[in-house]
Amino acid sequence: MFSIKLRQGGNARMTEHKKIRGMTWSDPRGYDPLVAASQTFRDRHPDADIVWDKRSLQGFESTPVEELAETYDLIIIDHPHVGAVVEKSCLLPIDRFAEKTALERLFAETVGKSYQSYSYDGHQWALPVDAACQVQAIRPDLVSAPVKTFSDVIALAKDGRVVWPLLAPHVLMSFFSLLANSGAPFPVTRGTAINHTAALDVIGAMATLADLVDPACLTMDPIAALDALCEDNTFALCPYVYLYAPYARANYRANRIVFHDMPSLGASGPLGSALGGTGIAVSSQTKHPDLCVEFALWVASADVQRGLYATHNGQPGNAVAWGDPAVNAPVGSCYSNTRMTHEAAWLRPRHDGYMAFQEDASHILLDALTGKTDPKSALITLETRFDESFDHE
Structure with missing residues (x-):
């Protein structure tokens, strides 16, 4: 069973009802698994509702993250935006809230350079939930x-x-x-x-x-x-x-x-x-950083990625899911068939x-x-x- 440890010191108040807004992209691959995950996550946190909006693929590829961070707590991002993100200080460095061991585990379980693609200027700005090239x-x-x-x-x-x-x-x-x-x-x-x-x-x-x-x-x-x-x-x-x-x-x-x-x-x-794929990031303006980071860690974890994420049209970013025969079977072994290409993928520039x-x-x-x-x-x-x-x- 995947357990999540967060660093102490966040400002979330566990007694209040929390409304968290997320922004993803409109394809079923980008939307369906996050909605399913949010519904299940509510079992862990009955006092929290995570609601997802969606934008087109073109919007996903071009909309500045800093604009989204003014409205949304959780944002699905494309890694080439990371340099601008650092410059605008619009996202939380996830490593300041997550335990080092939890991040090391996800790094070890990444497909190719997916985890690395969201590392920049000494911090981790998103966690890979989707791998593609x-x-x-x-x-x-x-x-x-x-x-x-x-x-x-x-x-x-x-x-x-x-x-x-x-x-x-x-x-x-x-x-x-x-x-x-x-x-x-x-x-x-x-x-x-x-x-x-x-x-x-x-x-x-x-x-x-x-x-x-x-x-x-x-x-x-x-x-x-x-x-x-x-x-x-x-x-x-x-x-x-x-x-x-x-x-x-x-x-x-x-x-x-x-x-x-x-x-x-x-x-x-x-x-x-x-390299393509997506990562889940947390707005620096959120009122619930601990809860948002907990959700990000949970949805990127091997158990979720090879379970409800994959079964709800998701395309995992976790290598444990990619190697699972039960995950490959419904999609014609597309993960095992393309694993070599993904592991050897090239990382784009990411500067502002x-x-x-x-x-x-x-x-x-x-x-x-x-x-x-x-x-x-x-x-x-x-x-x-x-x-x-x-x-x-």
């Missing part, structure tokens, strides 16, 4: 086996069988994934040069694929791409898309999807995929100013892929814009 999705009734290489992707794309989400920022995530996979990851610090030879090769490969897929891909995020993969028999493969475990469930959509490790452009297998760069860089890259700008010029602009992002105030 770019993997491949196939229709097993339309293709006999997952593809292994980018050349295999091109071959299927020539037959019109590939769908690929290119809406910002996902085009940039594919660029990051393929660049790291080729052995030349994108810089994470100022003044570090991009490997132009490798980057131009990646842009060239992406442009070749972009020319072969339906132009509608330019308007697709991962959910739209996976819906297209499910809807009819047009597409058989989505080569680079964030893992969405619910799509691997029977009867979740018209056709079931199976997820596998990402196809490789480089020679070292499925490494370097751009990165989020604006991510949006700008996505459009710079799209212009290069669609022939509006020369790839060499686009790469120089990308490099300049990245260095400028460190001047954010």
